[in-house]
Amino acid sequence: MTSKEPQRFDYRVSAKIRGAYPGAHVGQMVGAGQLFKRHAPLIASPDPRRIDLRVSALDPFEQFNVRVFQQTSQLTVYLVADLSASMGFQGVNDKQQALVDCLLSIAASVWRSGDRFGFVGCSDSVEQRYLVTPSANSQGRVRQLADNLLTSSLQGGAEGLMQARRYLPSQPALVFLLSDFYLSMTSIERLLQSLNHHFVVPLVLWDKQEYQQLPDWGSMRLRDLESGKQRTLLLRPALKRKIIDAFRQRHRQLQRIFRAFGCEPLFLQDGYRAEQLSQYFLRQSA
Secondary structure, eight states: OOOSOOOOOOOOOSSOBOOSSEEEEEEEEEEEEEEEEEEEETTTSOOGGGBOHHHHHHOTTOOOEEEEEEEEEOOEEEEEEEOSGGGGOBSSSBHHHHHHHHHHHHHHHHHHTTOEEEEEEESSSBOGGGOEEEESOOHHHHHHHHHHHHHSOOOSOSGGGGGGGGGSOSSOOEEEEEEOOOSOHHHHHHHHHHTTTSEEEEEEEOOGGGTTSOOSSEEEEEEOTTTOOEEEEEEOHHHHHHHHHHHHHHHHHHHHHHHHTTOOOEEEOSSOOHHHHHHHHHHHHO
16 A cells, blocks of 8 residues: 655746646736736726726826736646556566656645646556546545556556557646656657647656666576566676666667657656656756
8 A cells, every 4th residue: 555645846837838727837818817917908908906007197098007917827737657567677676666656746746736637557558447537636546546556467568658648638738758668769759749749758767777787697587578578698797788888878869859859858767756856847947
C-alpha cells in the first residue's frame, strides 16, 4: 500500500492558457486577475468598480474608461505513463515504485494548484482500467490506481503510447510523459508529433544498474523484459565500456530529438524526487 505523503513541486508553463475556468496560470482571457491588460470603454466592459478616473478625464471622446485585467486560468495536467514490462525493472531503485511515486506527486501538486489531473497508462495499447479522466479532486481514484499499479505485473511493450493522444483534450494541456524510452527513434518522433500541440515534459526513467553498475568480469544471464528472450553475456571491461558508451549515446540522441520538438527531457536515474521537477521548472522559466 502507498501510505507515505506525496512529495509536491511547483510548475508553470511558458505560454498563456486558453482555459475558461479561473486558476493559477496566466490566461488569454480577460476577467478577474491582478495583471493589467488594457483600458476599455465602460460600455465594452461594464464594471463600474474598475473605472479609471484619470484616464477617463483625459479621454477626448469623454467616455468612462475601465481597467481590464488578464484572467488567471485553470490548466489540465496529464501523466502519460509507459506501463510496459521494462518499467518493472528492479535495480538500484525500483522503477515501478518510482512510477507510483511520480503519479502521486504530480497529482498532489496539480490539486494544490487548483488544476485538473488525468492519467493515461499504456502498454501494448492504452490500458482502459487505468484511465483517470481530468478532475480537480479525484484523490480516492488516484490512490486506488497507485495501489493497483504497485502490485501489478507490468507486461508487453509500449506501443500504446502512440494512442495516448486520443485520450487527451483538444485544448493544450501540460503532459508529463514518463517512460524509459526504449523505443526506436522513429517511434519516439511519431509520439512527439502526436503530442506537439501540448506542453510536453519528457521524464526518462533509467536505473544505474542497467548499465553503470555492471561487473567488470563474469557471465551474466540477461532477459528482455518485453520479449522474454534470454541470452548469456560474458562481461569484460571492454564490453562494459561499450555498454556504458551506448547509453551515453542514447542519452544524447534523446536530448536531440526532444529539443527538436521544443521540450527538454528530465533524466531520472536515482528513483523519483519531486525537487528534481521543481528545479526543472525553475530552469525552464529562467
